[in-house]
Amino acid sequence: MKKLKFIGNPLLQSREKINMSSDKKWLTLKTTEDNEEFVVEESVAIMSNVIKNMVEDGCASSVIPVPRVKGNAMGKIIEFCKKHTEESDEKVLKEFDAEFLNLGPDALYDLMVSANFLEIKVLLDSVTTKVADMIKGKSSEEIRNILKIENDLSAEEIEESRRENCWTRQE
Amino acid sequence: MWRNLPSDLLANIFSILSPDSLARAMTVCREWHKCAKCTPSRLRHPAWLLALPCHTRSSLFCYVHNPTLQTWHMLSLSFVPTPSKAIATINGLVLFKSTTIALQLSVCNPFTRQFKYLPLLCIARTNPAIGVVEVGSNHFMIYVAGGMSDASKAGGATYEPTVEMYDSQFDTWEIIGTMPVEIAVRLTVWSPNESVYSNGVLYWITSARAYSIMGFQVQTNRWRELSVPMGDTLEFASLIPRSGKLTLVGGNVDAWIWELGVEDDWCLVEKMGLDLKTRFLGGKESWGCTKCVGVEGEMCLYKESGLDMLAWRKVVGECSKREWCWIKGCSTIKDKQVPKFTTKGLLIHPNLSSPVF
Numbered sequence: 165m166k167k168l169k170f171i172g173n174p175l176l177q178s179r180e181k182i183n184m185s186s187d188k189k190w191l192t193l194k195t196t197e198d199n200e201e202f203v204v205e206e207s208v209a210i211m212s213n214v215i216k217n218m219v220e221d222g223c224a225s226s227v228i229p230v231p232r233v234k235g236n237a238m239g240k241i242i243e244f245c246k247k248h249t250e251e252s253d254e255k256v257l258k259e260f261d262a263e264f265l266n267l268g269p270d271a272l273y274d275l276m277v278s279a280n281f282l283e284i285k286v287l288l289d290s291v292t293t294k295v296a297d298m299i300k301g302k303s304s305e306e307i308r309n310i311l312k313i314e315n316d317l318s319a320e321e322i323e324e325s326r327r328e329n330c331w332t333r334q335e
Numbered sequence: 336m337w338r339n340l341p342s343d344l345l346a347n348i349f350s351i352l353s354p355d356s357l358a359r360a361m362t363v364c365r366e367w368h369k370c371a372k373c374t375p376s377r378l379r380h381p382a383w384l385l386a387l388p389c390h391t392r393s394s395l396f397c398y399v400h401n402p403t404l405q406t407w408h409m410l411s412l413s414f415v416p417t418p419s420k421a422i423a424t425i426n427g428l429v430l431f432k433s434t435t436i437a438l439q440l441s442v443c444n445p446f447t448r449q450f451k452y453l454p455l456l457c458i459a460r461t462n463p464a465i466g467v468v469e470v471g472s473n474h475f476m477i478y479v480a481g482g483m484s485d486a487s488k489a490g491g492a493t494y495e496p497t498v499e500m501y502d503s504q505f506d507t508w509e510i511i512g513t514m515p516v517e518i519a520v521r522l523t524v525w526s527p528n529e530s531v532y533s534n535g536v537l538y539w540i541t542s543a544r545a546y547s548i549m550g551f552q553v554q555t556n557r558w559r560e561l562s563v564p565m566g567d568t569l570e571f572a573s574l575i576p577r578s579g580k581l582t583l584v585g586g587n588v589d590a591w592i593w594e595l596g597v598e599d600d601w602c603l604v605e606k607m608g609l610d611l612k613t614r615f616l617g618g619k620e621s622w623g624c625t626k627c628v629g630v631e632g633e634m635c636l637y638k639e640s641g642l643d644m645l646a647w648r649k650v651v652g653e654c655s656k657r658e659w660c661w662i663k664g665c666s667t668i669k670d671k672q673v674p675k676f677t678t679k680g681l682l683i684h685p686n687l688s689s690p691v692f
Contacts, residue, residue, distance in 0.1 A: 273336045280344055292344070296351040301404075304362040311337040316365050325362040328448065331399055331408040332355035 200235035213283035354685035427686025466530035575629025641675035
Protein backbone atom coordinates (compact mmCIF):
# COMPACT_ATOMS: atom_id res chain seq x y z
CA MET A 165 0.00 0.00 0.00
CA LYS A 166 1.63 3.19 -1.14
CA LYS A 167 0.98 6.28 0.96
CA LEU A 168 1.24 9.65 -0.76
CA LYS A 169 2.25 12.63 1.36
CA PHE A 170 -0.20 15.50 1.07
CA ILE A 171 -0.43 19.16 1.90
CA GLY A 172 -3.19 20.65 3.96
CA ASN A 173 -4.60 23.66 2.09
CA PRO A 174 -7.26 23.03 -0.52
CA LEU A 175 -7.03 25.10 -3.68
CA LEU A 176 -10.51 25.52 -4.93
CA GLN A 177 -10.27 27.93 -7.91
CA SER A 178 -11.16 25.37 -10.54
CA ARG A 179 -14.15 24.15 -8.59
CA GLU A 180 -16.10 27.34 -9.22
CA LYS A 181 -16.24 26.44 -12.89
CA ILE A 182 -17.89 23.13 -12.27
CA ASN A 183 -21.49 22.64 -11.32
CA MET A 184 -21.26 20.82 -8.07
CA SER A 185 -24.26 18.88 -6.90
CA SER A 186 -24.44 18.24 -3.20
CA ASP A 187 -24.49 14.49 -3.39
CA LYS A 188 -21.27 14.16 -5.47
CA LYS A 189 -17.89 14.40 -3.86
CA TRP A 190 -15.05 15.99 -5.73
CA LEU A 191 -11.32 15.72 -5.39
CA THR A 192 -8.47 17.74 -6.76
CA LEU A 193 -5.51 15.80 -7.99
CA LYS A 194 -2.32 17.71 -8.58
CA THR A 195 0.59 16.24 -10.50
CA THR A 196 3.61 17.50 -8.62
CA GLU A 197 6.00 17.11 -11.57
CA ASP A 198 4.32 19.75 -13.66
CA ASN A 199 1.79 21.27 -11.24
CA GLU A 200 -1.31 20.47 -13.26
CA GLU A 201 -4.55 20.18 -11.39
CA PHE A 202 -7.46 17.93 -12.15
CA VAL A 203 -10.82 18.06 -10.46
CA VAL A 204 -12.50 14.69 -10.55
CA GLU A 205 -15.41 12.99 -8.92
CA GLU A 206 -14.35 10.88 -5.99
CA SER A 207 -16.08 7.83 -7.49
CA VAL A 208 -13.82 8.13 -10.54
CA ALA A 209 -10.62 8.87 -8.60
CA ILE A 210 -10.97 5.88 -6.33
CA MET A 211 -10.50 3.53 -9.28
CA SER A 212 -6.92 4.11 -8.18
CA ASN A 213 -6.29 1.99 -5.12
CA VAL A 214 -3.72 4.47 -3.91
CA ILE A 215 -6.18 7.38 -3.99
CA LYS A 216 -8.89 5.15 -2.54
CA ASN A 217 -6.71 4.43 0.48
CA MET A 218 -6.02 8.11 0.97
CA VAL A 219 -9.70 8.99 0.79
CA GLU A 220 -10.49 6.31 3.33
CA ASP A 221 -7.84 7.77 5.56
CA GLY A 222 -9.69 11.09 5.49
CA CYS A 223 -7.95 13.46 3.06
CA ALA A 224 -10.94 14.02 0.78
CA SER A 225 -11.14 17.76 1.16
CA SER A 226 -7.53 18.51 0.30
CA VAL A 227 -5.63 18.63 -2.88
CA ILE A 228 -4.05 15.27 -3.43
CA PRO A 229 -0.55 15.63 -4.79
CA VAL A 230 0.41 12.90 -7.20
CA PRO A 231 4.14 12.48 -7.76
CA ARG A 232 5.77 10.66 -10.67
CA VAL A 233 2.78 11.02 -12.98
CA LYS A 234 2.95 13.67 -15.68
CA GLY A 235 0.05 15.95 -16.47
CA ASN A 236 -0.85 14.49 -19.84
CA ALA A 237 -0.72 10.93 -18.49
CA MET A 238 -2.97 12.01 -15.61
CA GLY A 239 -5.43 13.50 -18.05
CA LYS A 240 -5.58 10.27 -20.03
CA ILE A 241 -5.94 8.21 -16.87
CA ILE A 242 -8.85 10.32 -15.67
CA GLU A 243 -10.49 10.00 -19.09
CA PHE A 244 -10.14 6.20 -18.82
CA CYS A 245 -11.44 5.99 -15.27
CA LYS A 246 -14.35 8.28 -16.03
CA LYS A 247 -15.47 6.12 -18.95
CA HIS A 248 -15.08 2.94 -16.93
CA THR A 249 -17.15 4.29 -14.05
CA GLU A 250 -19.93 5.62 -16.29
CA GLU A 251 -20.21 2.74 -18.74
CA SER A 252 -21.08 -0.83 -17.85
CA ASP A 253 -21.56 -2.34 -21.31
CA GLU A 254 -18.59 -4.66 -21.92
CA LYS A 255 -18.72 -4.21 -25.67
CA VAL A 256 -18.74 -0.41 -25.50
CA LEU A 257 -15.84 -0.44 -23.05
CA LYS A 258 -13.85 -2.77 -25.29
CA GLU A 259 -14.28 -0.45 -28.24
CA PHE A 260 -13.40 2.53 -26.11
CA ASP A 261 -10.22 0.85 -24.83
CA ALA A 262 -9.10 -0.07 -28.34
CA GLU A 263 -9.48 3.53 -29.49
CA PHE A 264 -8.07 4.95 -26.26
CA LEU A 265 -4.90 2.85 -26.39
CA ASN A 266 -4.09 3.90 -29.93
CA LEU A 267 -1.06 5.76 -28.66
CA GLY A 268 2.63 6.03 -29.40
CA PRO A 269 5.13 3.95 -27.43
CA ASP A 270 6.16 6.82 -25.15
CA ALA A 271 2.58 7.61 -24.13
CA LEU A 272 1.87 3.91 -23.56
CA TYR A 273 4.94 3.63 -21.39
CA ASP A 274 3.87 6.58 -19.24
CA LEU A 275 0.40 5.13 -18.99
CA MET A 276 1.65 1.71 -17.91
CA VAL A 277 4.08 2.99 -15.31
CA SER A 278 1.51 5.47 -13.95
CA ALA A 279 -1.30 2.90 -13.83
CA ASN A 280 1.02 0.64 -11.89
CA PHE A 281 2.02 3.40 -9.48
CA LEU A 282 -1.58 4.47 -8.90
CA GLU A 283 -2.68 0.83 -8.67
CA ILE A 284 -5.42 0.95 -11.30
CA LYS A 285 -5.63 -2.72 -12.23
CA VAL A 286 -8.11 -2.43 -15.10
CA LEU A 287 -5.97 0.13 -16.87
CA LEU A 288 -2.72 -1.73 -16.21
CA ASP A 289 -4.18 -4.95 -17.60
CA SER A 290 -5.46 -3.17 -20.70
CA VAL A 291 -2.12 -1.54 -21.45
CA THR A 292 -0.27 -4.80 -20.78
CA THR A 293 -2.48 -6.66 -23.23
CA LYS A 294 -2.10 -3.88 -25.79
CA VAL A 295 1.71 -3.99 -25.61
CA ALA A 296 1.73 -7.79 -25.80
CA ASP A 297 -0.45 -7.55 -28.93
CA MET A 298 1.94 -5.02 -30.42
CA ILE A 299 4.96 -7.26 -30.04
CA LYS A 300 3.57 -10.72 -30.64
CA GLY A 301 4.51 -12.27 -33.93
CA LYS A 302 7.13 -9.59 -34.57
CA SER A 303 10.84 -10.16 -35.00
CA SER A 304 13.16 -8.71 -32.36
CA GLU A 305 14.26 -6.03 -34.85
CA GLU A 306 10.67 -4.97 -35.42
CA ILE A 307 10.01 -4.89 -31.67
CA ARG A 308 13.00 -2.59 -31.19
CA ASN A 309 11.70 -0.25 -33.87
CA ILE A 310 8.19 -0.14 -32.48
CA LEU A 311 9.22 0.51 -28.88
CA LYS A 312 12.37 2.46 -29.69
CA ILE A 313 14.69 0.17 -27.80
CA GLU A 314 18.38 0.23 -28.45
CA ASN A 315 20.03 -3.10 -28.99
CA ASP A 316 22.70 -3.77 -26.35
CA LEU A 317 23.37 -7.41 -27.12
CA SER A 318 26.63 -8.27 -28.83
CA ALA A 319 26.62 -9.77 -32.32
CA GLU A 320 27.66 -13.15 -30.92
CA GLU A 321 24.90 -13.19 -28.34
CA ILE A 322 22.32 -12.40 -30.99
CA GLU A 323 23.67 -15.04 -33.35
CA GLU A 324 23.64 -17.64 -30.59
CA SER A 325 20.06 -16.82 -29.68
CA ARG A 326 18.98 -16.95 -33.30
CA ARG A 327 20.53 -20.38 -33.72
CA GLU A 328 18.85 -21.72 -30.60
CA ASN A 329 15.51 -20.27 -31.53
CA CYS A 330 15.29 -21.30 -35.17
CA TRP A 331 12.08 -23.09 -34.24
CA THR A 332 10.44 -19.69 -33.84
CA ARG A 333 11.16 -18.37 -37.32
CA GLN A 334 9.28 -18.95 -40.49
CA GLU A 335 11.60 -17.80 -43.24
CA MET B 336 12.24 3.79 -21.87
CA TRP B 337 10.83 0.39 -22.66
CA ARG B 338 14.23 -1.15 -22.11
CA ASN B 339 14.07 -0.08 -18.47
CA LEU B 340 10.52 -1.09 -17.73
CA PRO B 341 10.36 -2.49 -14.18
CA SER B 342 10.77 -6.25 -14.37
CA ASP B 343 7.43 -7.09 -12.76
CA LEU B 344 5.59 -5.08 -15.44
CA LEU B 345 7.71 -6.67 -18.16
CA ALA B 346 6.97 -10.09 -16.73
CA ASN B 347 3.24 -9.33 -17.00
CA ILE B 348 3.65 -8.67 -20.71
CA PHE B 349 5.80 -11.77 -21.19
CA SER B 350 3.33 -14.01 -19.42
CA ILE B 351 0.77 -13.22 -22.15
CA LEU B 352 3.12 -14.01 -25.04
CA SER B 353 3.12 -17.36 -26.79
CA PRO B 354 6.39 -19.32 -26.46
CA ASP B 355 7.71 -18.34 -29.86
CA SER B 356 6.90 -14.65 -29.38
CA LEU B 357 8.64 -14.84 -26.02
CA ALA B 358 11.69 -16.42 -27.62
CA ARG B 359 11.89 -13.47 -30.03
CA ALA B 360 11.34 -10.92 -27.25
CA MET B 361 14.32 -12.45 -25.48
CA THR B 362 16.67 -11.18 -28.18
CA VAL B 363 15.49 -7.57 -28.09
CA CYS B 364 17.90 -6.36 -25.41
CA ARG B 365 19.78 -7.57 -22.36
CA GLU B 366 17.15 -6.60 -19.77
CA TRP B 367 14.44 -8.36 -21.70
CA HIS B 368 16.64 -11.43 -22.10
CA LYS B 369 17.15 -11.58 -18.35
CA CYS B 370 13.47 -11.11 -17.58
CA ALA B 371 12.23 -13.64 -20.13
CA LYS B 372 14.53 -16.28 -18.65
CA CYS B 373 12.80 -15.83 -15.31
CA THR B 374 9.25 -15.66 -16.54
CA PRO B 375 7.52 -18.90 -15.70
CA SER B 376 5.51 -20.26 -18.55
CA ARG B 377 1.78 -20.10 -17.99
CA LEU B 378 -0.61 -22.48 -19.60
CA ARG B 379 -2.62 -19.90 -21.50
CA HIS B 380 -1.57 -21.11 -24.89
CA PRO B 381 -2.36 -24.39 -26.63
CA ALA B 382 0.19 -27.16 -26.29
CA TRP B 383 2.72 -27.77 -29.07
CA LEU B 384 2.90 -31.17 -30.74
CA LEU B 385 6.27 -32.91 -30.92
CA ALA B 386 6.58 -35.65 -33.53
CA LEU B 387 9.54 -37.91 -32.76
CA PRO B 388 10.69 -40.80 -34.93
CA CYS B 389 9.80 -44.11 -33.32
CA HIS B 390 12.97 -45.76 -34.40
CA THR B 391 16.15 -44.28 -33.06
CA ARG B 392 18.40 -42.78 -35.62
CA SER B 393 22.04 -41.84 -35.24
CA SER B 394 21.08 -38.44 -33.91
CA LEU B 395 17.75 -37.53 -32.43
CA PHE B 396 15.52 -34.85 -33.82
CA CYS B 397 11.83 -34.14 -34.01
CA TYR B 398 9.31 -31.98 -35.77
CA VAL B 399 7.46 -29.45 -33.66
CA HIS B 400 4.14 -27.87 -34.54
CA ASN B 401 3.34 -24.26 -33.60
CA PRO B 402 -0.41 -24.28 -32.95
CA THR B 403 -0.89 -20.51 -33.30
CA LEU B 404 0.87 -20.13 -36.63
CA GLN B 405 0.11 -23.70 -37.74
CA THR B 406 3.65 -24.25 -38.94
CA TRP B 407 6.07 -27.13 -38.52
CA HIS B 408 9.69 -26.69 -37.49
CA MET B 409 12.63 -29.02 -37.12
CA LEU B 410 14.13 -29.31 -33.68
CA SER B 411 17.47 -31.00 -33.25
CA LEU B 412 17.79 -33.20 -30.20
CA SER B 413 21.44 -34.04 -30.84
CA PHE B 414 22.24 -33.21 -27.22
CA VAL B 415 20.21 -36.25 -26.11
CA PRO B 416 22.42 -39.34 -26.01
CA THR B 417 21.24 -42.25 -28.14
CA PRO B 418 19.71 -44.70 -27.92
CA SER B 419 16.94 -42.94 -26.02
CA LYS B 420 13.22 -43.28 -26.22
CA ALA B 421 10.85 -40.43 -25.37
CA ILE B 422 8.21 -41.49 -22.90
CA ALA B 423 6.27 -38.48 -21.71
CA THR B 424 6.30 -34.75 -21.14
CA ILE B 425 6.49 -33.14 -17.71
CA ASN B 426 5.53 -29.46 -17.89
CA GLY B 427 8.05 -28.10 -20.41
CA LEU B 428 10.37 -31.11 -20.28
CA VAL B 429 10.60 -34.39 -22.18
CA LEU B 430 11.27 -37.58 -20.22
CA PHE B 431 13.53 -40.05 -21.99
CA LYS B 432 14.51 -43.57 -21.10
CA SER B 433 17.56 -45.37 -22.32
CA THR B 434 18.01 -49.06 -22.10
CA THR B 435 21.62 -49.70 -22.91
CA ILE B 436 22.52 -51.57 -19.76
CA ALA B 437 20.09 -50.74 -17.03
CA LEU B 438 17.11 -48.47 -17.29
CA GLN B 439 18.15 -44.87 -17.00
CA LEU B 440 15.82 -41.93 -17.15
CA SER B 441 16.71 -38.43 -18.28
CA VAL B 442 14.91 -35.15 -18.82
CA CYS B 443 15.55 -32.44 -21.33
CA ASN B 444 14.10 -29.14 -22.40
CA PRO B 445 13.96 -29.49 -26.18
CA PHE B 446 13.78 -25.73 -26.70
CA THR B 447 16.62 -24.58 -24.48
CA ARG B 448 18.70 -27.70 -25.17
CA GLN B 449 19.23 -28.44 -21.50
CA PHE B 450 19.68 -32.08 -20.56
CA LYS B 451 20.06 -33.95 -17.32
CA TYR B 452 20.32 -37.60 -16.35
CA LEU B 453 18.21 -38.63 -13.40
CA PRO B 454 20.02 -40.73 -10.82
CA LEU B 455 19.88 -44.49 -11.29
CA LEU B 456 17.01 -46.39 -9.73
CA CYS B 457 17.40 -48.03 -6.34
CA ILE B 458 16.76 -51.40 -7.94
CA ALA B 459 17.91 -51.75 -11.53
CA ARG B 460 15.14 -53.14 -13.69
CA THR B 461 13.96 -53.36 -17.27
CA ASN B 462 10.53 -52.62 -18.70
CA PRO B 463 8.77 -51.25 -15.65
CA ALA B 464 5.69 -49.07 -15.76
CA ILE B 465 6.70 -45.43 -15.51
CA GLY B 466 4.31 -42.81 -14.18
CA VAL B 467 4.65 -39.03 -13.95
CA VAL B 468 2.94 -36.68 -11.50
CA GLU B 469 3.25 -32.93 -11.99
CA VAL B 470 3.05 -31.29 -8.58
CA GLY B 471 3.83 -27.70 -9.48
CA SER B 472 5.41 -25.82 -12.32
CA ASN B 473 8.90 -26.86 -11.19
CA HIS B 474 8.17 -29.88 -9.08
CA PHE B 475 7.37 -33.40 -10.27
CA MET B 476 7.51 -37.02 -9.15
CA ILE B 477 8.17 -40.13 -11.19
CA TYR B 478 6.93 -43.55 -10.10
CA VAL B 479 8.44 -46.77 -11.40
CA ALA B 480 6.64 -50.03 -10.74
CA GLY B 481 7.35 -53.62 -11.68
CA GLY B 482 9.74 -54.58 -14.39
CA MET B 483 12.32 -57.33 -14.35
CA SER B 484 15.34 -57.12 -12.15
CA ASP B 485 18.68 -58.83 -12.39
CA ALA B 486 18.89 -62.19 -10.86
CA SER B 487 20.61 -62.10 -7.54
CA LYS B 488 19.42 -65.56 -6.74
CA ALA B 489 19.65 -68.59 -8.93
CA GLY B 490 16.96 -68.94 -11.58
CA GLY B 491 17.35 -65.97 -13.86
CA ALA B 492 15.67 -62.58 -13.88
CA THR B 493 12.61 -62.10 -11.74
CA TYR B 494 9.69 -59.73 -11.73
CA GLU B 495 10.39 -56.87 -9.38
CA PRO B 496 7.43 -56.29 -7.08
CA THR B 497 8.49 -52.89 -5.78
CA VAL B 498 7.51 -49.31 -6.45
CA GLU B 499 10.08 -46.52 -6.45
CA MET B 500 9.52 -42.81 -6.47
CA TYR B 501 11.68 -39.93 -7.72
CA ASP B 502 11.15 -36.47 -6.28
CA SER B 503 12.58 -33.67 -8.40
CA GLN B 504 12.98 -31.44 -5.37
CA PHE B 505 15.51 -33.82 -3.81
CA ASP B 506 16.76 -35.48 -7.01
CA THR B 507 16.66 -38.91 -5.35
CA TRP B 508 14.85 -42.23 -5.72
CA GLU B 509 13.20 -43.95 -2.84
CA ILE B 510 11.52 -47.35 -2.60
CA ILE B 511 8.06 -46.53 -1.36
CA GLY B 512 6.50 -49.93 -1.18
CA THR B 513 5.86 -53.35 -2.58
CA MET B 514 3.17 -54.54 -4.93
CA PRO B 515 1.46 -57.86 -5.61
CA VAL B 516 3.69 -59.95 -7.86
CA GLU B 517 0.91 -60.65 -10.36
CA ILE B 518 0.47 -56.93 -10.91
CA ALA B 519 4.23 -56.53 -11.42
CA VAL B 520 4.04 -59.35 -13.97
CA ARG B 521 1.15 -57.82 -15.84
CA LEU B 522 2.61 -54.34 -15.95
CA THR B 523 5.91 -55.68 -17.26
CA VAL B 524 4.31 -57.91 -19.87
CA TRP B 525 1.82 -55.27 -20.98
CA SER B 526 4.52 -52.73 -21.90
CA PRO B 527 2.12 -50.05 -20.90
CA ASN B 528 1.92 -46.69 -22.51
CA GLU B 529 2.58 -43.48 -20.66
CA SER B 530 0.62 -42.94 -17.48
CA VAL B 531 -2.19 -40.55 -16.75
CA TYR B 532 -2.56 -39.05 -13.30
CA SER B 533 -6.08 -38.28 -12.18
CA ASN B 534 -7.52 -37.70 -8.72
CA GLY B 535 -4.59 -39.15 -6.83
CA VAL B 536 -4.29 -42.27 -8.99
CA LEU B 537 -1.73 -43.11 -11.66
CA TYR B 538 -3.31 -45.09 -14.47
CA TRP B 539 -1.72 -47.22 -17.17
CA ILE B 540 -3.47 -48.93 -20.08
CA THR B 541 -2.22 -51.94 -22.00
CA SER B 542 -0.60 -51.14 -25.31
CA ALA B 543 -2.73 -53.57 -27.30
CA ARG B 544 -5.97 -55.51 -27.02
CA ALA B 545 -7.46 -56.84 -24.96
CA TYR B 546 -7.37 -53.44 -23.30
CA SER B 547 -7.36 -53.14 -19.57
CA ILE B 548 -6.36 -50.44 -17.09
CA MET B 549 -4.31 -50.61 -13.91
CA GLY B 550 -4.47 -47.87 -11.33
CA PHE B 551 -2.03 -47.06 -8.51
CA GLN B 552 -3.30 -44.86 -5.72
CA VAL B 553 -0.22 -42.86 -4.83
CA GLN B 554 -1.01 -41.95 -1.23
CA THR B 555 -2.13 -45.40 -0.10
CA ASN B 556 0.04 -47.61 -2.31
CA ARG B 557 -3.06 -49.54 -3.46
CA TRP B 558 -3.63 -51.03 -6.86
CA ARG B 559 -6.85 -51.58 -8.71
CA GLU B 560 -7.95 -52.71 -12.12
CA LEU B 561 -10.49 -51.12 -14.42
CA SER B 562 -12.17 -52.60 -17.42
CA VAL B 563 -12.33 -50.81 -20.75
CA PRO B 564 -15.57 -50.57 -22.76
CA MET B 565 -15.29 -52.91 -25.76
CA GLY B 566 -11.82 -53.77 -24.50
CA ASP B 567 -11.69 -56.85 -26.75
CA THR B 568 -12.65 -55.17 -29.97
CA LEU B 569 -11.19 -51.67 -29.88
CA GLU B 570 -8.46 -51.20 -32.45
CA PHE B 571 -6.78 -48.46 -30.47
CA ALA B 572 -7.29 -47.13 -26.96
CA SER B 573 -5.54 -44.50 -24.96
CA LEU B 574 -5.93 -42.61 -21.70
CA ILE B 575 -5.76 -38.83 -21.47
CA PRO B 576 -6.10 -36.39 -18.57
CA ARG B 577 -9.08 -34.08 -18.85
CA SER B 578 -10.45 -31.61 -16.31
CA GLY B 579 -9.71 -33.88 -13.36
CA LYS B 580 -11.47 -36.90 -14.91
CA LEU B 581 -9.80 -39.97 -16.34
CA THR B 582 -10.71 -40.02 -20.02
CA LEU B 583 -10.47 -42.87 -22.49
CA VAL B 584 -10.21 -42.48 -26.26
CA GLY B 585 -10.76 -45.54 -28.40
CA GLY B 586 -12.07 -46.71 -31.72
CA ASN B 587 -13.12 -49.54 -33.94
CA VAL B 588 -16.10 -48.94 -36.20
CA ASP B 589 -16.35 -45.45 -34.76
CA ALA B 590 -14.23 -43.48 -32.33
CA TRP B 591 -15.41 -42.50 -28.90
CA ILE B 592 -14.34 -40.55 -25.88
CA TRP B 593 -15.48 -41.70 -22.45
CA GLU B 594 -14.90 -40.34 -18.99
CA LEU B 595 -14.70 -42.31 -15.77
CA GLY B 596 -17.63 -41.68 -13.47
CA VAL B 597 -17.78 -41.83 -9.70
CA GLU B 598 -18.89 -45.47 -9.67
CA ASP B 599 -16.05 -46.56 -11.96
CA ASP B 600 -18.46 -46.61 -14.87
CA TRP B 601 -17.59 -45.14 -18.24
CA CYS B 602 -19.82 -42.36 -19.58
CA LEU B 603 -19.77 -41.42 -23.23
CA VAL B 604 -18.60 -37.84 -23.72
CA GLU B 605 -18.16 -37.56 -27.44
CA LYS B 606 -18.43 -39.65 -30.57
CA MET B 607 -16.25 -38.71 -33.50
CA GLY B 608 -18.18 -37.72 -36.59
CA LEU B 609 -18.00 -40.03 -39.58
CA ASP B 610 -16.57 -37.32 -41.82
CA LEU B 611 -13.69 -36.77 -39.41
CA LYS B 612 -12.98 -40.48 -39.23
CA THR B 613 -13.06 -40.89 -43.01
CA ARG B 614 -10.68 -38.03 -43.57
CA PHE B 615 -8.34 -39.16 -40.81
CA LEU B 616 -8.14 -42.71 -42.14
CA GLY B 617 -7.78 -41.51 -45.73
CA GLY B 618 -10.65 -43.68 -46.84
CA LYS B 619 -9.36 -46.83 -45.17
CA GLU B 620 -11.55 -48.80 -42.81
CA SER B 621 -9.07 -49.86 -40.20
CA TRP B 622 -7.43 -47.57 -37.62
CA GLY B 623 -4.14 -49.36 -38.19
CA CYS B 624 -1.36 -47.89 -36.10
CA THR B 625 -3.37 -44.90 -34.91
CA LYS B 626 -2.02 -43.47 -31.70
CA CYS B 627 -3.28 -40.90 -29.30
CA VAL B 628 -1.60 -38.43 -26.94
CA GLY B 629 -3.17 -36.03 -24.51
CA VAL B 630 -2.41 -33.36 -21.94
CA GLU B 631 -4.82 -31.29 -19.92
CA GLY B 632 -6.86 -29.34 -22.41
CA GLU B 633 -5.85 -31.16 -25.58
CA MET B 634 -5.79 -34.54 -27.26
CA CYS B 635 -4.26 -35.51 -30.56
CA LEU B 636 -4.75 -38.54 -32.84
CA TYR B 637 -1.95 -39.27 -35.23
CA LYS B 638 -0.34 -41.95 -37.34
CA GLU B 639 2.66 -41.06 -39.42
CA SER B 640 4.36 -37.68 -39.49
CA GLY B 641 3.36 -36.88 -43.06
CA LEU B 642 -0.34 -37.53 -42.55
CA ASP B 643 -2.87 -35.04 -41.22
CA MET B 644 -3.48 -35.26 -37.50
CA LEU B 645 -6.65 -34.65 -35.61
CA ALA B 646 -6.71 -32.58 -32.42
CA TRP B 647 -9.49 -32.17 -29.89
CA ARG B 648 -8.94 -28.92 -28.06
CA LYS B 649 -10.55 -26.64 -25.54
CA VAL B 650 -12.34 -23.79 -27.25
CA VAL B 651 -10.54 -20.52 -26.47
CA GLY B 652 -12.47 -18.59 -23.90
CA GLU B 653 -14.85 -21.42 -23.00
CA CYS B 654 -13.90 -23.77 -20.18
CA SER B 655 -15.93 -26.82 -20.99
CA LYS B 656 -16.35 -26.81 -24.73
CA ARG B 657 -14.05 -28.65 -27.10
CA GLU B 658 -13.68 -28.63 -30.83
CA TRP B 659 -12.04 -30.86 -33.40
CA CYS B 660 -9.35 -29.31 -35.58
CA TRP B 661 -6.83 -30.56 -38.09
CA ILE B 662 -3.07 -30.37 -37.91
CA LYS B 663 -1.63 -30.62 -41.37
CA GLY B 664 0.85 -33.46 -41.71
CA CYS B 665 4.50 -32.51 -41.87
CA SER B 666 5.83 -33.12 -45.35
CA THR B 667 7.74 -29.88 -45.85
CA ILE B 668 9.46 -27.52 -43.45
CA LYS B 669 10.26 -24.07 -44.83
CA ASP B 670 9.43 -25.32 -48.30
CA LYS B 671 11.89 -28.18 -48.18
CA GLN B 672 10.74 -31.79 -48.32
CA VAL B 673 11.44 -33.64 -45.10
CA PRO B 674 11.47 -37.36 -44.38
CA LYS B 675 8.34 -38.96 -42.97
CA PHE B 676 8.36 -41.52 -40.21
CA THR B 677 6.26 -43.54 -37.83
CA THR B 678 5.71 -41.14 -35.03
CA LYS B 679 5.80 -40.99 -31.29
CA GLY B 680 3.76 -37.92 -30.49
CA LEU B 681 4.01 -35.78 -27.37
CA LEU B 682 2.22 -32.60 -26.38
CA ILE B 683 4.31 -29.99 -24.60
CA HIS B 684 4.00 -26.43 -23.31
CA PRO B 685 7.32 -24.83 -24.31
CA ASN B 686 9.06 -23.34 -21.32
CA LEU B 687 12.02 -21.08 -21.88
CA SER B 688 12.91 -20.81 -18.20
CA SER B 689 13.94 -24.17 -16.78
CA PRO B 690 14.66 -24.07 -13.07
CA VAL B 691 14.93 -27.88 -12.95
CA PHE B 692 18.40 -27.47 -14.34
